[in-house]
Amino acid sequence: MINIVKEPRLSVSTCCLAPSVRRPADVDTCSWSGRRGHSLYIVASAFAGSGQGVGANERLVATTRSKGTRRCPGSARPSVRRYVAAGHRYGIEEIEGKGLGIIANQNLEAGDLVFAETPQLTFETDSNQAIQQVKGKFAALPSKMQDEIMGLADAWSSRGRKTLRGIIETNGIECEPAGQSISRKAIFLNLSRLNHSCNANCDYSWNERDQRMEVYAQTAICEGEELSISYIDIREPRQVRQQMLQDNWQFRCSCSVCSMRMHAASDKRRLRIGELSALLYSSRSSTKKFRIAKRLLRLYKEENFAVKSYNLEACKFGYDAALELDDFEAAPRFAQLGLRCALICHGRDHETTKEHHGNRASF
Ligand SMILES: C[S@@+](CC[C@H](N)C(=O)[O-])C[C@H]1O[C@@H](n2cnc3c(N)ncnc32)[C@H](O)[C@@H]1O
Numbered sequence: 001m002i003n004i005v006k007e008p009r010l011s012v013s014t015c016c017l018a019p020s021v022r023r024p025a026d027v028d029t030c031s032w033s034g035r036r037g038h039s040l041y042i043v044a045s046a047f048a049g050s051g052q053g054v055g056a057n058e059r060l061v062a063t064t065r066s067k068g069t070r071r072c073p074g075s076a077r078p079s080v081r082r083y084v085a086a087g088h089r090y091g092i093e094e095i096e097g098k099g100l101g102i103i104a105n106q107n108l109e110a111g112d113l114v115f116a117e118t119p120q121l122t123f124e125t126d127s128n129q130a131i132q133q134v135k136g137k138f139a140a141l142p143s144k145m146q147d148e149i150m151g152l153a154d155a156w157s158s159r160g161r162k163t164l165r166g167i168i169e170t171n172g173i174e175c176e177p178a179g180q181s182i183s184r185k186a187i188f189l190n191l192s193r194l195n196h197s198c199n200a201n202c203d204y205s206w207n208e209r210d211q212r213m214e215v216y217a218q219t220a221i222c223e224g225e226e227l228s229i230s231y232i233d234i235r236e237p238r239q240v241r242q243q244m245l246q247d248n249w250q251f252r253c254s255c256s257v258c259s260m261r262m263h264a265a266s267d268k269r270r271l272r273i274g275e276l277s278a279l280l281y282s283s284r285s286s287t288k289k290f291r292i293a294k295r296l297l298r299l300y301k302e303e304n305f306a307v308k309s310y311n312l313e314a315c316k317f318g319y320d321a322a323l324e325l326d327d328f329e330a331a332p333r334f335a336q337l338g339l340r341c342a343l344i345c346h347g348r349d350h351e352t353t354k355e356h357h358g359n360r361a362s363f
Pocket residue numbers: 038097098099100101152153154155170171192193194195196197249250251252253254255
């Protein structure tokens with residue numbers, strides 16, 4: 001999940017689909033005039049049935065929020081109609097200034113699976129033929145699915161005229177087993193509605209066995225709160241983050257971190273976090289890696305990072321370094337924390353979680 005090479009996590013950022021001038025070509029043979037646009041009539045994609053995702057072609061229906069449930073302080077939202085599938089943990093609705101977004105329909109705990117979704121369109125991003133491949137696959141889809149895909153946001157649309165290329169740039173998301181270079185991306189109908197935050201409360205994890213993307217809550221979330229993911233590596237100061245989001249998704253981020261008036265301390269911390277994270281990979285000394293891992297864990301806590309993939313990375317390095325240093329007190333602590341983070345990021349059955357289970361069990 002972590003890109004050490006600081007590139008956007010969402011969107012297609014390859015030579016084939018994202019040339020140095022990132023704006024997709026105006027003339028695109030797969031252009032669309034936005035027939036349905038941002039309609040609130042959404043048909044969910046097919047799911048490999050965890051019971052927590054939306055079923056294949058299940059229509060999302062309007063509901064109103066149930067009364068009398070726990071609410072987060074300050075999360076009161078005007079009474080809105082939600083478009084949800086009955087019994088699901090989230091709904092899709094209009095969010096002021098952001099287009100559509102996803103809202104929690106119930107209180108969630110860290111590690112809860114919010115939904116799982118199979119991709120509608122996959123493509124290789126390291127192929128010179130990437131855009132042709134996407135167009136070919138798109139053309140082969142049923143027209144209803146083409147409509148659904150063309151109903152997704154296009155950050156590059158001009159006067160409401162969307163292009164397939166713009167939609168892929170805006171919504172394409174990597175789906176590779178952890179640790180592999182990103183060369184396969186996909187379009188998902190529901191996942192694509194998650195907006196960005198520089199301290200997101202959700203993260204996504206590719207489940208290679210079931211060939212589906214899973215979205216996990218990273219912290220406790222109250223009913224009515226917006227669910228968010230991070231489109232970029234957030235270990236950057238505000239100005240860099242804002243520039244990346246503007247360049248790649250055409251919006252100015254006003255998340256809780258970006259809108260802090262006193263952001264100097266956060267910027268300083270994130271810069272340091274970025275430097276230390278890079279050092280984890282470049283350093284050859286186990287002693288140094290061990291110290292960096294511990295320092296990073298402290299900084300993530302101070303910066304209140306909700307997403308646990310960064311902690312998971314630090315735990316993995318810390319655990320390996322502790323073993324190399326024969327530190328049999330620290331190693332199980334890293335293993336224990338790593339397992340907790342893996343469960344929150346990836347759920348029980350993921351290979352990464354099993355690896356951390358193994359580490360924990362060896363003590
Ligand atoms: C992947 S889409 C997310 C869903 C989108 N809001 C929709 O209506 O389908 C990305 C686009 O959503 C909008 N967006 C995402 N996060 C945002 C944020 N934090 N603030 C404002 N706009 C945001 C931007 O227009 C961006 O190009």
